[in-house]
Amino acid sequence: MRQSQVACVVFFMETHSVKGINSYHAHVYYGGSTRAAAARLRDQLGARFAVELGRWHEGPVGPHPLAMYQVSFTTDVFASLVPWLMLNRVGLTILVHPNTGDEVADHAANPLWLGEVLPLDIAYLRASTS
Numbered sequence: 001m002r003q004s005q006v007a008c009v010v011f012f013m014e015t016h017s018v019k020g021i022n023s024y025h026a027h028v029y030y031g032g033s034t035r036a037a038a039a040r041l042r043d044q045l046g047a048r049f050a051v052e053l054g055r056w057h058e059g060p061v062g063p064h065p066l067a068m069y070q071v072s073f074t075t076d077v078f079a080s081l082v083p084w085l086m087l088n089r090v091g092l093t094i095l096v097h098p099n100t101g102d103e104v105a106d107h108a109a110n111p112l113w114l115g116e117v118l119p120l121d122i123a124y125l126r127a128s129t130s
C-alpha cells in the first residue's frame with residue numbers, strides 16, 4: 001500500500017459522526033462596556049429562536065475567562081441560529097461548541113469561535129470530568 005493510501009484509511013477511521021452531537025451551546029462573552037449589547041443580543045435570541053437562555057455570569061466561571069451567558073439549542077436550530085449570530089454579534093466574542101458528552105474535546109478541539117479566540121481553562125474541565 002502506498003503512503004497516500006494509508007493516510008486515507010487513517011482519515012476515515014478517525015472521522016466522527018455528527019450524530020454524536022446532542023445539542024449546542026453558544027457562550028456570549030461581555031465586559032463592562034459591552035454588557036448592554038450582550039443584553040440586546042440576548043433579547044433578540046430569545047425572541048427569534050427556540051433557545052434556553054442561561055443566567056448571567058458576571059465574572060469568570062468554569063473554563064470561561066470572562067463574564068458570559070450561555071445559550072443552549074438543539075441541533076436543528078444550528079443552521080438558522082449560527083449564521084444569524086455571524087451577522088448580528090455586534091462585535092461580541094461568542095463560543096459555539098457541540099455537546100457530545102466529552103466536555104474537553106467539545107471545548108478544546110471542536111469549538112467554533114465568532115470573533116476573538118479566548119483562552120479557556122481546559123485543565124478545569126479535565127479535573128471536573130475525570
Ligand SMILES: [Zn+2]
Pocket residue numbers: 025027070097
Ligand atoms: Zn457550554
